[in-house]
Amino acid sequence: MKKSSFKIKEYRTQFIQELTPIYDAGEAESFFYLILEEKHQLKRIDLALHPDLVFSEEEIVVWNSILEQLKQEIPVQYLLGKTSFYGLDFEVNENVLIPRPETEELVEWILESQKSKVESQNIRILDIGTGSGCIAISLAKNIPNAQVFAIDVSEKALATAKTNAENNSVNVTFINQNILETEDLRQQFDIIVSNPPYVRNLEKEEIKKNVLDNEPHLALFVEDNDALIFYKKIAELAQENLSKNGQLYFEINQYLGKEMVDLLEKMNFKNIQLRKDIYGNDRMLSCHCEERSNRI
Template sequence: MNIISFKTYFYKELSEVYPETEISAFWTLIVEKYLGLDRLNAALYPEKEITNTVHIALKKVVARLQQNEPIQYILGETIFFGLPFYVNPTVLIPRPETEELVNWILTDIELAKERKTTHILDIGTGSGAIAIGLAANLPSALIDAIDISAAAIQTAIKNANLNKVQVSFMEQDILSCDKLTKQYDVIVSNPPYVRNSEKKQMQANVLNHEPQTALYVTDKNPLLFYKKIGELAYKNLLDNGLLYVEINEFLATETAELFEEIGFKTTEVKKDIFGRNRMIKTQK
């Protein structure tokens, strides 16, 4: 089978599951990964033959996409903050709004250049996206990262090695942690914040494939992680230290009030590029 024949099959098989624009984006990623061709060369050489081995692999990709499996898991990789990351079902796929959180931190640190070394902790690191994104842009910073999942920590270590940065990773259940072992200038977290009642709004690729423990909280106690993280941060941030978190857009006011109740002196809610309340910065 040649490229153009498989492309026709690819679009046809996925047409009932995805819009054409998304299928086109998948196609570009697939031909680059499996055929080593960019979009232009795939279009210039439509008669190029696909080997039987690759053809079998591509049909498996189609079958997985038909089950709404995220393309990032199928490829085993994604890009975050301009950096390559390995991803698999043990970790969340990094989101663009989390890039905005990293950029916010970097902008603030750039404005406080008098600090020679910045000590940073990433709580619930997952793939290591936040910690590694910061490490790649702050070579003098000392960065720690923790996660409850041993499998996630292993993925994060691979990503740190892939991007040639230094991050100290540790397996830790934050909810059972009474005190951190160090003091930090910055603590950052993207904890679980989607309420169970909001699951019906989630797309199938997220709901059926991404790790639920990294996404969901009960409706009875939706700020469970923020309360714990806020208390630990208040104990373990240096004076004037900063806590940054990604938040549930529908609970921005409640989250900000929680931090103020803990004792933080200033709290700022920031919108993402879509105009949603998505991040909070609070200062000790």
């Protein structure tokens, strides 16, 4: 782009045009307004009311840099260093997955289940594979009486999660731990929730390039021949560490809903509920454990 400055409306048109070979126009436009609000505190309505607003030469340099990175399919959330999840702001970087709307649905399901509980009742919640901390922090923010714990194998992910907890003014106990090597959680929890790695290698071709090339594979993929490895391990731990009638919640691979239900039935979990996400895919599951037996 040769011009040293642009009217913002003119730049917007060119920005979208340059991205549409890679993204659809609606997504490209959403990127523009996300960046505009983050970098300039301007919304769509501000641009409509003040069509003659311009970018300075220095601002154009920043925008062009972001544009080139978007062309390389680096996620806009990483470029901005933040995203929104369940009404809260979260820092994100290459060490953590970008939170998805489907995971917000899981958080909403857990919160719905707590509405009928006595407000003064203290509950203990464990989030396994916390990443950015989005699940643990959202639950801590919306259940003030909860004691929330969060585990992750990645120290770098936990550093990001701790920052997010501080920024959202909640108290979460973070633990650096490999859940697959854990024999006992050492305490009882009323809720155990996990969004573990669940994408099989055979499904990589379905993953968008911007995800595949930028988000941490440690948090995404499992081997094709042992796709439920994390679920089985967490369910085994839940058998010993869920309080009586405590709830276990999972986000799951959309193609493995039946396999997940079969696994939990064999492990003697009760009241197994499989739910679809907003896109109509089997995406989340809840159950509880009355007996601590019948491990497989």
